[in-house]
Amino acid sequence: YYDYYDYYYYYYHHKVVIILAPYSLTVYSVLKHLDPCLIHLSSTEPISNVTLRANQTELMEFNSSAVATCSISSGSSLSFLWMNGSSEVTASNRVQFTDRNSTLTIVNVTRYDQGPFRCCVSNPVSNGTSNPLNFTINGPDNMALTVNKQNITSFLIGSNLTMLCSVQSNPPAQLRWAFRGERVNTTGPLLELFNVSESQSGAYSCLAFNNHTNMNSNITAYIMIASEFVGIGT
Numbered sequence: 001y002y003d004y005y006d007y008y009y010y011y012y013h014h015k016v017v018i019i020l021a022p023y024s025l026t027v028y029s030v031l032k033h034l035d036p037c038l039i040h041l042s043s044t045e046p047i048s049n050v051t052l053r054a055n056q057t058e059l060m061e062f063n064s065s066a067v068a069t070c071s072i073s074s075g076s077s078l079s080f081l082w083m084n085g086s087s088e089v090t091a092s093n094r095v096q097f098t099d100r101n102s103t104l105t106i107v108n109v110t111r112y113d114q115g116p117f118r119c120c121v122s123n124p125v126s127n128g129t130s131n132p133l134n135f136t137i138n139g140p141d142n143m144a145l146t147v148n149k150q151n152i153t154s155f156l157i158g159s160n161l162t163m164l165c166s167v168q169s170n171p172p173a174q175l176r177w178a179f180r181g182e183r184v185n186t187t188g189p190l191l192e193l194f195n196v197s198e199s200q201s202g203a204y205s206c207l208a209f210n211n212h213t214n215m216n217s218n219i220t221a222y223i224m225i226a227s228e229f230v231g232i233g234t
């Protein structure tokens, strides 16, 4: 009887706590010992420590699968809900849920599959949300090429040209250059040409490579060098 009373004391004591921390383990164990009406409920363990993990987070666009596994330290009768940012992830031909929805697989990932992903786990007595998980899928993207900080492509003989290549990439892309399809020695975002002649007219390409995603991208500018501006090229 002493024990019973003691539990009751805890029960009432923790009833206050119930309002403040409805999912504490203490409350759960007290309910389990005290209230026979809650036996079916108390057979549902509260959820703790929701953890989201992935084997690999550096992925190749269109060529990798993202696999994330949601695990918990304790809890039963679970249901899983997946979020990508603030949107719920729904199953499709690219998106699958397995292991009772505790594993998320996205095949042929795109740059829109970078997350942050979270899994939200709930059962009748509690719920929990995992840490966020990001995938890195940035290939080289959104390339741009300017010459002398301008958009123009026609220049006078004897000009100096500074070509600047910009690209979005994570990790940073390695940049190389080509002239008329032939690689030139220059690497990095700048290609400088001094005192140009007509023979240097042609296609200049900046080639970007992301060594983590294995993705390539390129952009080409057609440069004309003439003794005087012709047509509308100014």
Ligand SMILES: *[C@@H]1O[C@H](CO)[C@@H](O)[C@H](O)[C@H]1NC(C)=O
Binding pocket: 049, 051, 071, 072, 073
């Ligand atoms: C939470 O779960 C992770 C993965 O299962 C484990 O490594 C970690 O020790 C757990 N933390 C606690 C506080 O239980």
Ligand SMILES: *[C@@H]1O[C@H](CO)[C@@H](O)[C@H](O)[C@H]1NC(C)=O
Binding pocket: 055, 067
């Ligand atoms: C994750 O890694 C473990 C151990 O390296 C491996 O057994 C498992 O198959 C991997 N899972 C996926 C989905 O790649």
Ligand SMILES: *[C@@H]1O[C@H](CO)[C@@H](O)[C@H](O)[C@H]1NC(C)=O
Binding pocket: 060, 063, 214
């Ligand atoms: C796609 O992945 C496969 C296997 O990992 C690899 O052999 C292939 O080169 C990749 N394709 C591209 C375009 O990177």
Ligand SMILES: *[C@@H]1O[C@H](CO)[C@@H](O)[C@H](O)[C@H]1NC(C)=O
Binding pocket: 062, 093, 094, 107, 108
């Ligand atoms: C994933 O990409 C491969 C190779 O491009 C293709 O054969 C396959 O149908 C794609 N799967 C889906 C679900 O889009």
Ligand SMILES: *[C@@H]1O[C@H](CO)[C@@H](O)[C@H](O)[C@H]1NC(C)=O
Binding pocket: 078, 079, 080, 091, 097, 100, 101
């Ligand atoms: C997995 O989630 C879907 C809804 O996304 C639901 O219809 C299905 O019952 C769930 N499966 C399990 C085993 O919980």
Ligand SMILES: *[C@@H]1O[C@H](CO)[C@@H](O)[C@H](O)[C@H]1NC(C)=O
Binding pocket: 120, 122, 126, 127, 128
């Ligand atoms: C999780 O618990 C909070 C706090 O009671 C509640 O507001 C929320 O709706 C619950 N979420 C789910 C998915 O059950």
Ligand SMILES: *[C@@H]1O[C@H](CO)[C@@H](O)[C@H](O)[C@H]1NC(C)=O
Binding pocket: 115, 116, 133, 134
């Ligand atoms: C995950 O991505 C979000 C949004 O892109 C970013 O705010 C956050 O810092 C990233 N988290 C990590 C651990 O990289």
Ligand SMILES: *[C@@H]1O[C@H](CO)[C@@H](O)[C@H](O)[C@H]1NC(C)=O
Binding pocket: 150, 151
């Ligand atoms: C360069 O030209 C393109 C289209 O011709 C235009 O969209 C872009 O805004 C221009 N950029 C600058 C810096 O003028």
Ligand SMILES: *[C@@H]1O[C@H](CO)[C@@H](O)[C@H](O)[C@H]1NC(C)=O
Binding pocket: 158, 159, 160, 194, 195
């Ligand atoms: C081109 O650059 C060279 C060396 O920096 C400089 O001497 C020359 O004046 C420049 N020519 C023009 C047209 O700006």
Ligand SMILES: *[C@@H]1O[C@H](CO)[C@@H](O)[C@H](O)[C@H]1NC(C)=O
Binding pocket: 185
């Ligand atoms: C190109 O690079 C190679 C090796 O780095 C070097 O030997 C050669 O002189 C360079 N050529 C030019 C034109 O800069």
Ligand SMILES: *[C@@H]1O[C@H](CO)[C@@H](O)[C@H](O)[C@H]1NC(C)=O
Binding pocket: 171, 172, 173, 174, 211, 212
């Ligand atoms: C990949 O590229 C990064 C940045 O360009 C560089 O620091 C790193 O050494 C490269 N890694 C390999 C394996 O080439």
Ligand SMILES: *[C@@H]1O[C@H](CO)[C@@H](O)[C@H](O)[C@H]1NC(C)=O
Binding pocket: 178, 205, 207, 216, 217, 218, 219
């Ligand atoms: C440039 O990109 C196009 C596709 O956008 C590709 O067909 C071409 O082979 C690339 N060129 C180089 C030199 O990588």
